[in-house]
Amino acid sequence: MIEIKNVSKWFGDFQVLVDIDEVVERGQKVVICGPSGSGKSTLLRCVNGLEPYQKGEIVVDGVSLSDPKTNLYKLREKIGMVFQRFELYPHLTVMRNITLAPMKVKKQSRPAAEKKAMALLERVGIPDKAAAYPANLSGGQQQRVAIARALAMEPDCMMFDEPTSALDPEMIQEVLEVMIGLAKDGMTMLVVTHEMGFAREVADEIIFMDAGRIVERGSGDEFFKNPQSQRTKDFLGQILK
Amino acid sequence: MFDAVFTNLPYLLGGFLINVQLAAFALAGGLFLGALVGLGRISKRPWVYHPVTVYVNLLRNIPLILVIFWVYFVMPIFTGRSMDPFISAAVSFVVFEATYFGEIFRAGFQTISRDLVSAAYSTGLTYRQTAAYILVPIAFRRMLPSLITQSIITFQDTSLAYVIGLQEMVRRTTIVDSIEVRSIQLYSFVAILFFVICFIGSRISLHYEEKSRKAKVL
Numbered sequence: 001m002i003e004i005k006n007v008s009k010w011f012g013d014f015q016v017l018v019d020i021d022e023v024v025e026r027g028q029k030v031v032i033c034g035p036s037g038s039g040k041s042t043l044l045r046c047v048n049g050l051e052p053y054q055k056g057e058i059v060v061d062g063v064s065l066s067d068p069k070t071n072l073y074k075l076r077e078k079i080g081m082v083f084q085r086f087e088l089y090p091h092l093t094v095m096r097n098i099t100l101a102p103m104k105v106k107k108q109s110r111p112a113a114e115k116k117a118m119a120l121l122e123r124v125g126i127p128d129k130a131a132a133y134p135a136n137l138s139g140g141q142q143q144r145v146a147i148a149r150a151l152a153m154e155p156d157c158m159m160f161d162e163p164t165s166a167l168d169p170e171m172i173q174e175v176l177e178v179m180i181g182l183a184k185d186g187m188t189m190l191v192v193t194h195e196m197g198f199a200r201e202v203a204d205e206i207i208f209m210d211a212g213r214i215v216e217r218g219s220g221d222e223f224f225k226n227p228q229s230q231r232t233k234d235f236l237g238q239i240l241k
Numbered sequence: 242m243f244d245a246v247f248t249n250l251p252y253l254l255g256g257f258l259i260n261v262q263l264a265a266f267a268l269a270g271g272l273f274l275g276a277l278v279g280l281g282r283i284s285k286r287p288w289v290y291h292p293v294t295v296y297v298n299l300l301r302n303i304p305l306i307l308v309i310f311w312v313y314f315v316m317p318i319f320t321g322r323s324m325d326p327f328i329s330a331a332v333s334f335v336v337f338e339a340t341y342f343g344e345i346f347r348a349g350f351q352t353i354s355r356d357l358v359s360a361a362y363s364t365g366l367t368y369r370q371t372a373a374y375i376l377v378p379i380a381f382r383r384m385l386p387s388l389i390t391q392s393i394i395t396f397q398d399t400s401l402a403y404v405i406g407l408q409e410m411v412r413r414t415t416i417v418d419s420i421e422v423r424s425i426q427l428y429s430f431v432a433i434l435f436f437v438i439c440f441i442g443s444r445i446s447l448h449y450e451e452k453s454r455k456a457k458v459l
Contacts, residue, residue: 080364087360091379150364153365
């Protein structure tokens, strides 16, 4: 459902993405890892049309992002995104955070949107927080609301940009459990993370990026057991220590 | 000792009401236009950013009184009919205050992280919806103390409209004074009235400042 063909991107003179090729099939879970600054987050932002790229092509559900006729707003409805620092709307309650897009973009009625939002809050395990403001939630709770907010648009694919790296250790698991649940339900997922336990459990494919390139790719087991490049071995050695 | 004031109280307070009405128009229009100006000032589109920036810099470097004269005397040349002083003053205040409110909104928008905007876009919200439901409400709340302070200045400045003959309180006071010749008590009364309103306003601003410092809701 997502085809990334030979994509390159520059910030000024600096090349952040170098000839990236990747295909994510419907229902597939792909984990991207790599050192910071390797272009992982930029790649996700490109797939969602939040950043332009200068070369190559990204096609989502048969629609090319570089085609000037493509309605990026429409396209983004299909791809949910979760950010490192949650990015909940601080002036709105949890409920309004979740119902805003369904009501404004999909023109759902308030009761319908709220019913759906409550079901999603149940799913992420915090139905009692509907009336709270984001500032009154823990990091783990905020991230689960962020996941519920993305799911409320019923996306075909979910992208996660280091969803647990801003969390205290004891809150990481509660977010990962929600993500594993999503994976088991068959959601297409593109996840930037360093949580290798999660990667091992759900990933159909693991990509290792460094300096804007895909250095290595493999299925979950072979990636860990038998990394090919020295760069990958060094990286795995460090994070699995 | 305030005999001249009491005799003419309805007339003077009627003038004060005009100040209040003018301020209400100036604030409503100035905040609305100011939010748009602020959005223009953070726009990445050169054809939006540059004209808005020229407008802001131009108006902020001209005395308000000149803007009031300019609108009152120059606008009729283009529109072909003379303008009512109140409408003329309201237009002047809106276009003038919008530049100040615009710069406050711009500062507010700049406190909002790029990823928060990305999060809004990633749920399918359009630019307009993101501006209306996310950017402007957050900037408004975060900049509330500055917005209130600027509103107080606006309220004080409404008395400048007397130069185009608007029958606001200061204008009416000069009229009463020319008949009664009680300058000290008349102008003291006007000063007290402005002071009380503006002092209350500044206290409200302070209240919100402390509130936002305590509760880190935003």
